[in-house]
Amino acid sequence: xxxxxxxDLAQExxxxxxxxxxxxxxxxxxxxxxxxVMMNPVAAQLLMPLSYDGDLSNLFxxxxxIAPDLHSRLAAFAAPQGMVCDGLHLPVPGVDxxxxxxxxxxxxxxDDTRVMAxxxxxxxxxxxxxxxxxxxxxxxxxxTGVADYALINLDTRGCVTEWNESIGRVTGHGPDVVGRSMxxxxxxxxxxxxRVQDRLHEADDTGWSLDDGWRQRAEGTRFWGSAMIAPQRAxxxxxxxxxxxxxxxxxxxxxxxxxxSAHRDAAESARHAAVCDHLTGIGNRRAFFDAAETELxxxxxxxxxxxxxxxxxxxxKKVNDTHGHPVGDAxxxxxxxxxxxxxxxxxxxxxxxxxxxxxxxPAADLASAQCGAERLRAALxxxxxxxxxxxxxxxxxxGIATMDEGTTxxxxxxxxxxxxxxxxxxxxxxxxxxxxxxxAESA
Amino acid sequence: xxTHLALEFAQPHLLDTLLAxxxxxxxxxxxxxxGMGIGADxxxxxxxxxxxxxxxxSKERVIGHPLFTVVAPCMNNFMVAQRFEDAAAAGQSLDLTxxxxxxxxxxxxxxxxxxxxxxxxxxxxxxxRRL
Numbered sequence: 362x363x364x365x366x367x368x369d370l371a372q373e374x375x376x377x378x379x380x381x382x383x384x385x386x387x388x389x390x391x392x393x394x395x396x397x398v399m400m401n402p403v404a405a406q407l408l409m410p411l412s413y414d415g416d417l418s419n420l421f422x423x424x425x426x427i428a429p430d431l432h433s434r435l436a437a438f439a440a441p442q443g444m445v446c447d448g449l450h451l452p453v454p455g456v457d458x459x460x461x462x463x464x465x466x467x468x469x470x471x472d473d474t475r476v477m478a479x480x481x482x483x484x485x486x487x488x489x490x491x492x493x494x495x496x497x498x499x500x501x502x503x504x505t506g507v508a509d510y511a512l513i514n515l516d517t518r519g520c521v522t523e524w525n526e527s528i529g530r531v532t533g534h535g536p537d538v539v540g541r542s543m544x545x546x547x548x549x550x551x552x553x554x555x556r557v558q559d560r561l562h563e564a565d566d567t568g569w570s571l572d573d574g575w576r577q578r579a580e581g582t583r584f585w586g587s588a589m590i591a592p593q594r595a596x597x598x599x600x601x602x603x604x605x606x607x608x609x610x611x612x613x614x615x616x617x618x619x620x621x622s623a624h625r626d627a628a629e630s631a632r633h634a635a636v637c638d639h640l641t642g643i644g645n646r647r648a649f650f651d652a653a654e655t656e657l658x659x660x661x662x663x664x665x666x667x668x669x670x671x672x673x674x675x676x677x678k679k680v681n682d683t684h685g686h687p688v689g690d691a692x693x694x695x696x697x698x699x700x701x702x703x704x705x706x707x708x709x710x711x712x713x714x715x716x717x718x719x720x721x722x723p724a725a726d727l728a729s730a731q732c733g734a735e736r737l738r739a740a741l742x743x744x745x746x747x748x749x750x751x752x753x754x755x756x757x758x759x760g761i762a763t764m765d766e767g768t769t770x771x772x773x774x775x776x777x778x779x780x781x782x783x784x785x786x787x788x789x790x791x792x793x794x795x796x797x798x799x800x801a802e803s804a
Numbered sequence: 805x806x807t808h809l810a811l812e813f814a815q816p817h818l819l820d821t822l823l824a825x826x827x828x829x830x831x832x833x834x835x836x837x838x839g840m841g842i843g844a845d846x847x848x849x850x851x852x853x854x855x856x857x858x859x860x861x862s863k864e865r866v867i868g869h870p871l872f873t874v875v876a877p878c879m880n881n882f883m884v885a886q887r888f889e890d891a892a893a894a895g896q897s898l899d900l901t902x903x904x905x906x907x908x909x910x911x912x913x914x915x916x917x918x919x920x921x922x923x924x925x926x927x928x929x930x931x932x933r934r935l
Contacts, residue, residue, distance in 0.1 A: 378860045381910060383877060399910035402878030415905050417912040 387480035393435060393473060395421030407464065407480050411453065420478060427451045428466065435470065442470050450483070463487045491592065494568030515590070515614040519543045519557040531586075531620055533579035543616055546588070548577045550705040553724045559659045564590040564614060575706065576618060589617045638712040640690055641697040649711035649719050653771040656709075656723055660764050667723055667764040668730035671778035672700075672737070674716040675756045675790040688748045692755050695746030703737045719778075727763045727795055734759040734793040742791060756791035758782060763796065813933040819899065819920040822929050827852075836932035838871065842925075845870040846888065849927055858932075860909045871930075878907065879917075879930075887919055888928060897922040906932070 381388065387404030391397050396419050400408075408423045409415060417423055421431045428451050438445045445468040453462040467479040511531035514522045521528075521543065524536040532538075532546055544552045551574060563570040569591045576586035593615050638645045644652070653669075660667050674680075674696065681689040693716065700710050700720065709721040722730050738757055745752030760782025768774050777796065785794035811821060813835045822830070822837060830837050831853035839850030851866045861875075872880035879885055883902055891898035898921040906915050914935040921928040 375860060375862060375865065378909065379865060382859075382861075382907075383874070385877075397912060400907050400912050401910055402876070402907045405905050405907045405912050406878045406881065409905050415903060415914060417905055 387478075389420055389478040389480065391420040391476050391478065393470075393476060395419040395432065398475070404478075404480055407482060420476075424451075424466075427453050427464070431468065435468065435476065438470055440470070442472055444468075445470050445476070450487070491568055494591075510617055510619040513543070513546075513616040513618065514593070515543055515561075515616050517561075517613045519561050519614070521545075531618055532576070535579070538579075543588075543590075546576050546616075546618055548575050548583060548706060551575060551577075551707055553707065555659075555663070555665050555724060556707065558663070560590055561614060562659075562662060564592050568592070573621065576620075585621050587619045587621055589619075591615050591617075641694055641712050643697045643700070643718075644709060644711035646711065646713045649709065649713050649721070650771060652709040652711075653721055653774070656721060657764070657771060657774075659723075664764075664766075665724065666726035666729075667721075668725045668727060669762045669764075669774050669778045670718075670720040670722065670730060670734050670737075671760045671762075671775065671782045672696075672718040672720070672734075672757050673759075673782055673786065675758055677716040677755070680753060680755060684748065684750045684753065688750045688753060691748040692746040692753055695744075695748075696741060696755070696757065699740050699744065700737060703740060704733060708733075719775075727761065730761050730763065731793060731795060734761055738791065738793055758785040758790045759793045760785055761793065761795045813916070813918065813931055814901070818918065818931065819897075819922055819925065819929060822920070822931075823925055823927060838876075838930040838932070839927045840871050840930070842892065842921075842928060844889075846872050846885070846928075848875055850929075855932060858908045858934075879904075884917060884919065884930070888921055891921050892923075895923045898928075903935070 381401045384401055385403065387407045388399075388401045389397060389404045390399045397417060400417065405417055408417055408420075411426060412423045424431060428449070435445055447467050449466045449468075451464040451466050453464055455461045462482055462484045465481045465483045469477045471477055509527075509531050511527040512525065513528055516522050519542055520540055521538050524534070524539055528534055528538065534545070538545060542554065542557055544554065544557055560570045560572070569589055571587060571589045573587045574585070575583045576588070577583050591614065593613055637643065637648065656667055674692070677689065677692070680692055693712075696718070697710065697712070700718065704710060704720055704722070707723055708725075709719075709723075711719050711721075713719050720733070722733065725733065738759060742754075742756050745754045760778045760780065762768075762774050762777035762781060764774060768777065781794040781796060784797075785792050788794065811818075811833055815821070822839070827850060830839075830850055833852055833854055836855030836858055837850060837852040838848060838855060841847040841849055848867050848869055848871050851861075851863045856863055856866075866875050869875050872885045883904065887898060887900060898919050900919045902917050902919070904915050904917045905912050907913070915932050916935060918929075918931040920931065
C-alpha cells in the first residue's frame with residue numbers, strides 16, 4: 362500500500378506535466394524582473410522568433426521589441442497582486458516569411474516577486490473578427506437607403522489609389538483625384554491631415570470608422586453625406602513595409618462616401634435629439650464629453666495641439682431679470698450663432714450649462730486658441746443680440762486650457778479651463794485668460 | 805557493449821546507425837532520440853530513456869501517439885515538422901541540424917535538433933542534445 366502512494370503521485374505529476382506541455386496557450390511564470398522560472402512549449406514557440414539569439418531566460422527581454430513597456434507597467438502597478446494587463450494585443454512584425462502576427466498578452470502579478478503571463482497567437486481570430494466586422498459595415502453601407510455612393514480605395518496614408526465612375530458620379534472628381542488625400546472630399550475647414558490619420562487608426566482599431574457631415578464636390582458645392590472607412594488589409598496594425606519602401610501598395614482602406622441628402626432630415630433629427638441642446642441647437646453636455654474623450658484618446662495615441670475654451674456669459678442673470686427669460690434665450694441663441702461663425706466645422710461647440718459653453722479645438726495650440734477666443738469675444742462685444750426687447754449687448758468671459766502630458770482626462774482639462782475662466786471673471790469680465798504661466802508672461 | 809555509448813549526436817550516417825538499434829540499445833545513448841513512423845501523423849515508435857528523463861514523460865505516455873499534435877506540439881512548425889513533411893513530399897532524404905529551444909520540464913533549454921529521414925527507411929528520427 363505504502364509503495365503505491367508515491368507511485369500515484371509520480372503518475373499524477375507526469376500527467377500534469379503533459380497537460381501543461383500540450384496546453385494550447387503560452388504560459389510563463391517569471392520573477393518580477395522578468396527572469397523566467399517556468400515556461401511551457403507554446404510560450405517558447407511564440408517567443409523564440411522574437412528573441413535575437415534564442416535566449417528565453419527573461420520574459421521582458423524576449424518581448425522587448427513588441428512590448429517595451431512591460432517593466433514599467435509592472436512597476437507602475439501598485440496593488441499587491443492582480444491583472445496588470447488582460448489580453449493586450451501586441452502586433453508582431455513578420456519573421457521568416459514576413460507574415461505579421463498578433464499576440465494577446467495577459468500579465469498577472471502574483472506578489473511582489475512573481476508574475477504569471479499568458480501569451481496567445483490570435484492572428485487568425487483577429488482576422489476573422491475583422492472580416493465579420495467588415496461584412497457588417499458593408500451590409501449597413503449597402504442596405505441603408507442612400508441616394509448614391511462612391512466606392513474609393515485608399516492607401517495607408519489615406520490617399521486615393523484609383524478612380525472609378527462612382528467617384529465621378531457622387532463627388533464630381535475626375536481621374537486627377539488619384540494620389541490626393543481623402544480630405545479632398547471634405548469642406549476645407551472640416552478635416553485636417555491629422556484627423557485623416559485618426560480616422561484610419563480608428564478603422565484599424567474597430568474595423569471601421571464612420572462619420573456624418575458635410576462633404577464637398579469637386580466644383581465646391583456641398584452635400585450631406587456619410588463617410589465610412591473599412592480596413593482592407595488582412596492584418597491589424599500599420600504596414601511598415603509599404604511605408605518604408607514608399608511603394609504604391611494595394612488598397613489598404615476602402616472609403617465609402619454616401620450621399621445622404623434624402624435621409625438627412627430623419628437621420629439628423631434623431632441624432633439631434635440625442636446630442637444637441639434643444640435651445641441653441643449646438644452640442645449638449647453629452648456631445649461635448651463624447652467628443653472630448655475621443656479627442657483625448659487621439660491625443661494619447663499621437664500628441665498634437667488640442668485646446669479647450671470655456672465660455673461664460675457675463676451678467677446673464679441680469680439680462681433674465683431685466684428682460685425676462687425669452688430675451689435671455691434669444692441672447693444665448695445669438696451667442697451660439699456667432700460661435701458658429703467664428704469657429705471651424707472641425708471644432709466642437711457645446712452648451713454644457715445654463716449660460717456656459719465649450720469649444721473644443723482640435724489642432725489648435727494656445728496661440729491660435731487665444732486668437733479664436735479673442736475673435737469671439739470681440740464679435741460679441743460689437744454685435745448686440747436681436748431680441749423682442751430690441752438689441753441687447755452681452756459680453757463673455759473665456760478661459761483657455763491646452764492639452765499636455767500632465768492632463769489626465771477630460772475633467773482635468775475642463776478644470777484648468779475653469780480656473781482660467783475664474784481668472785477672466787475676476788479680472789473684470791469681457792476678457793480671455795489662458796493658463797497661469799501665460800498670464801505671468803504677459804504681465 | 806560500449807560501442808553504443810560511444811555513438812555521437814553529430815556523427816555521420818546517424819540515421820542508418822539508429823535504424824539498426826533496438827529499444828534497449830537506444831536507451832544507452834547519451835542524447836535524446838525520438839523515432840517516428842513515416843505516416844503523415846508521425847506516430848512515435850521510439851522514445852529513449854535519455855529523452856524520457858529530460859522531458860519528464862514516460863515511454864508509455866508517448867509511444868503510439870502522433871508526435872507533432874499530441875506529444876510535442878512545440879515542434880509542429882516550419883522549423884521541424886514542415887521539414888519532415890517537405891522531405892517526404894519531395895522523396896528526399898533529410899539530415900539537418902537546427903538550433904532550437906525546448907521547454908523541458910517547463911524550463912527553456914537550448915538544444916540542437918538533428919532531423920533524420922530517408923525515403924527508403926520505415927522510421928524517421930529526431931535526435932536532441934542540450935547545448
